[in-house]
Amino acid sequence: MYKIAFVSGKGGTGKTTIAINFAKLLSYNVKTLLVDLDVEEPNDNLFFKYKVTDSTTYDFSPEFDLNKCTYCMECSKKCQFGAIAVAPPNFLKFFEELCHGCTACKYICKYNAIKDSKKEIGTIYHNLDSIPSIVYGYLKNNSTMTTELIRQVKRFADDHKENFDLIVYDCPPGNSCPAIESVKDANMIIVVAEPTPFGLHDFKIMVETLKIINKPFNVFINKDDSNFVDLENFCINNNLKIVGKIKYNETISKAYSRGLFIYKFKEVTKELNNINKNILDAVSNSNERNFNC
Numbered sequence: 001m002y003k004i005a006f007v008s009g010k011g012g013t014g015k016t017t018i019a020i021n022f023a024k025l026l027s028y029n030v031k032t033l034l035v036d037l038d039v040e041e042p043n044d045n046l047f048f049k050y051k052v053t054d055s056t057t058y059d060f061s062p063e064f065d066l067n068k069c070t071y072c073m074e075c076s077k078k079c080q081f082g083a084i085a086v087a088p089p090n091f092l093k094f095f096e097e098l099c100h101g102c103t104a105c106k107y108i109c110k111y112n113a114i115k116d117s118k119k120e121i122g123t124i125y126h127n128l129d130s131i132p133s134i135v136y137g138y139l140k141n142n143s144t145m146t147t148e149l150i151r152q153v154k155r156f157a158d159d160h161k162e163n164f165d166l167i168v169y170d171c172p173p174g175n176s177c178p179a180i181e182s183v184k185d186a187n188m189i190i191v192v193a194e195p196t197p198f199g200l201h202d203f204k205i206m207v208e209t210l211k212i213i214n215k216p217f218n219v220f221i222n223k224d225d226s227n228f229v230d231l232e233n234f235c236i237n238n239n240l241k242i243v244g245k246i247k248y249n250e251t252i253s254k255a256y257s258r259g260l261f262i263y264k265f266k267e268v269t270k271e272l273n274n275i276n277k278n279i280l281d282a283v284s285n286s287n288e289r290n291f292n293c
């Protein structure tokens, strides 16, 4: 089982475009499971339009027994998210929308005044019979449990991994906890970057983040523009390997915005196939932990 994660520091670089087209192309050769981890705005299935099965997901939520509570304030001091306000002698208020379900309050309470309860955090959708197969999560409105839902979507994918040769993660944009959670177990990471000043700014943060968590990665430049060479120069100066480049092309952009796959455009096919060959080699030798194109 081999796992490839597509990430981007900045939203709008074309990460999803590249991820779904990779998954589609690779699925002709290996059993591929596409996992959309952008649970706040999953859109991979808008392209595939599969009929999907759904299951609701839950996470821990504390339930307070005020008959046992001594209003000692320990839970509110321990909660890092400000979800509990306690004021002796008899005031306690729980802000469910701030709670991240970490369970710390339950373990700190010496008076057994906090019981297990659960709250709905989102829904996992899947179609495991399609080619490629797909799994994605959809975060419930107003929920802050993005990272937990990503964990649960990945767990669902792992529970079915014996049926697949390859898992492709389409990760959430940005550099915070959801993105880090998404790439943690990937064998290969491809950072999709766009050659603009904003794109370069966020790309640098992603590069630093991946270095800190010690994950090797390669770079794919989308919407390449010879008027802005700073991104490519940054990669060259920092020994970052560029494994593919797709030039900005209005016809391709229009096709994508109409919900079409773009891997059939010859300039895209060429770039994707270069990498796909190496991915297929890695999949057939998936004892390798990390892989460089």
Ligand code: SF4
Residues within 6 Å of the ligand: 064, 068, 069, 070, 071, 072, 073, 074, 075, 076, 086, 108, 109, 110, 111, 112, 113, 114
């Ligand atoms: S730690 Fe327990 S006893 Fe203390 S305020 Fe919280 S719920 Fe009440």
Ligand code: SF4
Residues within 6 Å of the ligand: 061, 062, 078, 079, 080, 081, 082, 083, 084, 098, 099, 100, 101, 102, 103, 104, 105, 106
């Ligand atoms: S579960 Fe964690 S985040 Fe939620 S109230 Fe308890 S300590 Fe705070």
